[in-house]
Amino acid sequence: MNSCSGRRPITMASLSSLPQTTISDILSRLPVKSLIRFKSVSKHWADLTSNPVFIATHLRRSSPDPNLLIRRYHSQSGSDHGIWLITDPTLNFGTQLLxxxxxxxxxxxxxxxxxxxxxxxxxxxxxxxxxxxxxxxxxxxxxxxxxxxxxxxxxxxxxxxxxxxxxxxxxxxxxxxxxxxxxxxxxxxxxxxxxxxxxxxxxxxxxERFELAQLCGGKDGMVVDGSLNWVAIGLQRFSDRKVVVSFDMGREVFKTVPLPPVTRSGNVVVVSYMGLLAVAVYPLIFAASGNHMNRFEFWVLSDCEDGMKRWANLVVVENFSKSLVPVGTWRDRELVFKYTGVRDREHQSSIFLFDPVDQRTRRLAIDCVDFCFESFSYVESLVPVNCTR
The missing domain is CATH 2.40.10 (Thrombin, subunit H)
Structure with a gap:
């Protein structure tokens, strides 16, 4: 007789006796890697984890805590490319080359x-x-x-x-x-x-076409509340400013959104912020005399009491460094900056997070100083690459 005492280990027999809703709830909280492995446990589990309702439930529970996906490349030599997944960016992060x-x-x-x-x-x-x-x-x-x-x-x-x-x-x-x-x-x-x-x-x-604007820059469309958005140069009545060209993915129609006048003399990056369309405006590295700005501004397109949408200025930072470039947002509320200057004691890493509300800056200990990179929010999911209707 075994003299060891303790909890009885969970067996397949005891697990299978649980209600199906409980099993589904437990599995929907597990990482994708475990769920892929568990598909071989039984045909029922394989069918369950392939069910669109289960996939949607798992995605909903994973979405609030995204990771960072970074495409890193060397702009001069064209070498040393790679896609890195960074988990827990602000804690004990881990990096994985994909x-x-x-x-x-x-x-x-x-x-x-x-x-x-x-x-x-x-x-x-x-x-x-x-x-x-x-x-x-x-x-x-x-x-x-x-x-x-x-x-x-x-x-x-x-x-x-x-x-x-x-x-x-x-x-x-x-x-x-x-x-x-x-x-x-x-x-x-x-x-x-x-x-x-x-x-x-x-x-x-x-x-469907869009008018009164000409797309510019090499940045791909930013997703904001069901639309894709690109920075454009205004034409005709918008010729004195830059605009956003917005594509409604549901109705498949375009519209043009005028940007604040300050964007005329600075670089502009469109981002999503708390589910709203936002733009980060930062200094041009090279600018004609008298046509430049030396500050960073962050604007959000907010709903007003009269039902109209208007641009609200959340942040202004004077004498902003031209070595810091906004590249997107993480968790839809923190701006991601890359540092493009020379390595020194003050800037040991090249990725910074900036919270527009409390204006707190956090430095990530990720060495990308000698590289260019693009960042994306990424969440693990079971969403198939083919639609399973």
Missing amino acids: RAPMEESLVSFPKIVGSVDGLVCLDISPCYASDFVMWNPGTKHFKHLPLPLITSSRDNPIWMVFLGFGFDSFNNDYKLVRIVSFRGNDESPFLRVEVYSWREGVWKEIE
Whole structure:
């Protein structure tokens, strides 16, 4: 007889006697890695963890505490690329180098278009943003998307391509938006727009266009409350300022949102802040005499009592360093800055978090000083790369 005493170990028999709702609740709180392993326990568990309701419940419980996904690259040599997952950024963080799908066969290292609900959209094309992969790093599944409809030709060459990836809550769909700019005969650009639907698995060209603005910069669209947003140069009545071009993913229509006048003399990054559209305005590295700013400003498009939306200035920092560049937000409430200056005692790391409410700055002990990088919020999920309708 075994003389050892203690709790009776939980066996499969005792676990299976629990109510199914209890089992589902327990499993929905576990990390993806464990759930992938548990799929082999029984067919019932495999079916349960593949159920859309369970996947949505697991995602909802994971979403409040996202990690940081960083694409790091060397801008001069073009070498030392990599995608890093940083867990617990402000605590005892861990870093993990992720292996991108088809990495060995790619001409250039993938660019991250966006990260939403555990799905990461990668641009794997050498030019014209014409080849894409849908990837779930948690499950390690990926899907090579069909080629876009809009292509470049000798008679009609592509000038620039702008991208955006986000979730359409109205149709329960993930969408990749591709805005293709061609140079017209009169040297003015004209646009064609197409959308890839995760639910349908196909591209479609849409007739909807936006007017009075010209997209600028290389930043992909930022997801804010069901819309994708790009910085643009205003035209005609908006010619005295920059604007945001916003694409409603549910209705698949564009609108133009004028930005505060201060954006004329500074760089602008569109971000999401507490579910609202926001812009970070920071100094130009090179600026013409008399047309520059030396401060950082943070503006949020807020709802007013009269039902209108207006820009509110949350933060102004005078004599702001040109070595600090905002690149996004983490947890939808802290700005992520990269440091582009020379390493010194004051700046031992190149990633900083800034809370606009209490204006507290936190430094992350991650060495990226000699590299360029882009940051994205990332949460592990079981969302499949193929729609399982």
